[in-house]
Amino acid sequence: MEQPKIYRYETVDSTNTVCRALAMEGAPDGTAVIARQQTAGRGRLGRRFESPPGMGLYLSMLWHPVASPEGLLPLTAMASAAAASALRRVTGAPVAIKWPNDLMLHGKKLAGLLTETALTGSGGVDHVVIGLGVNLRQQPSDFSPDVARIATSLAAQGYPVDDAALETALTDALRQAFRHLCAPETYVDEYRKLCLTLGRRVQILQTGQQVSALDIDSQYGLVVRHDTGEVETLRCGEVSVRGLYGYAES
Numbered sequence: 589m590e591q592p593k594i595y596r597y598e599t600v601d602s603t604n605t606v607c608r609a610l611a612m613e614g615a616p617d618g619t620a621v622i623a624r625q626q627t628a629g630r631g632r633l634g635r636r637f638e639s640p641p642g643m644g645l646y647l648s649m650l651w652h653p654v655a656s657p658e659g660l661l662p663l664t665a666m667a668s669a670a671a672a673s674a675l676r677r678v679t680g681a682p683v684a685i686k687w688p689n690d691l692m693l694h695g696k697k698l699a700g701l702l703t704e705t706a707l708t709g710s711g712g713v714d715h716v717v718i719g720l721g722v723n724l725r726q727q728p729s730d731f732s733p734d735v736a737r738i739a740t741s742l743a744a745q746g747y748p749v750d751d752a753a754l755e756t757a758l759t760d761a762l763r764q765a766f767r768h769l770c771a772p773e774t775y776v777d778e779y780r781k782l783c784l785t786l787g788r789r790v791q792i793l794q795t796g797q798q799v800s801a802l803d804i805d806s807q808y809g810l811v812v813r814h815d816t817g818e819v820e821t822l823r824c825g826e827v828s829v830r831g832l833y834g835y836a837e838s
Contacts, residue, residue: 592618594759599625599641603648604704604719611650611706611715618763619650622755626721643726643741645754648719651766655713657705661823662772663765664689664703665808667718669775670761671699672782675722678757681747686829687785687801687810691722693747696740698723718762724749773806780804790827801827 592615600606603621610619625641653660668689675683675691675698683699684692691699699722706714723741731739742749768774780786785801790812792799799812802819809821 592616592620594620594622594755597621597623599623599627600646601627602719603646604702604717607648607650607717607719608704608706608715611652611717615650617651617766620759620762621648622646640726640730643730644724645722645751645758646719647721647755647758647762648717649759649762649766650715650717652715653713653766653769655769657707657711657713659769660703660705660713660716662808663716663769664701664718665779666768666772666775667701667703667720667762667765669779669782670765671701671720671758673778674757674761675699675754678750678753679742679747681742681745683782684784685779685782687783687804687827688808688824692784693740693742693745697738698740698742716766718765720758720762722754722758724751724754772808776804776806776808779808785810785827785829788829790829792822793826793828801829 600623603623603626606621607619623646626646665688668685668691672683672685672691675681681693686692689701690697699720702719704717708714723739725743726741727744728736783804786803788801789798790801797814799814801810801812803811805811805821809823810827811819811821813819
């Protein structure tokens with residue numbers, strides 16, 4: 589069986605795009621793409637992900653899972669927990685998770701993950717790519733004004749940056765997350781422990797409703813309680829957490 593390779597680049601448009609092209613060429617599970625700069629980095633919901641040269645770690649990984657599209661729903665959260673734990677271990681930084689998949693450091697965004705799935709003509713899963721972007725060296729002046737309000741880096745918060753150690757740890761973390769896809773509960777306890785959304789009042793961005801975040805269920809849904817007492821589980825979308833991203837405490 590062909591062993592997965594790690595492809596390293598100075599500059600790419602997007603590590604996810606390169607990884608998906610490798611998938612079409614038959615690259616095996618665990619193939620990774622690492623770049624020092626992205627000119628067209630992507631975040632969730634079509635947002636742009638700032639990826640300046642030498643400032644971050646931009647990593648994508650390819651997998652061909654034996655799973656239905658629905659079976660992939662826990663994957664991004666699993667990868668978030670695995671990556672957060674790896675960052676904590678290597679740097680000592682108290683990295684946390686804002687549901688569903690933002691990695692936070694001292695109340696600001698340190699890293700983000702983007703999962704992209706390619707389906708077969710019959711609706712099955714052909715391959716999946718997870719992209720991870722970690723802010724390593726940016727100072728506040730290196731971010732655009734809007735991003736500086738919500739983002740930070742390891743260096744800006746005084747934590748060590750060892751590129752080689754981080755690349756190894758995060759590559760291993762993503763591979764382990766993929767390998768545990770058949771047992772998604774593997775990361776639930778760790779995710780709950782690291783999820784700073786729990787126990788807080790949050791606002792559902794799609795509706796503007798304010799609710800209380802109670803728990804993470806076995807599929808990484810966010811269990812919330814409405815002021816009416818109704819309990820609901822959010823499966824997708826985003827919430828704004830009081831005290832983060834400009835959603836002020838009151």
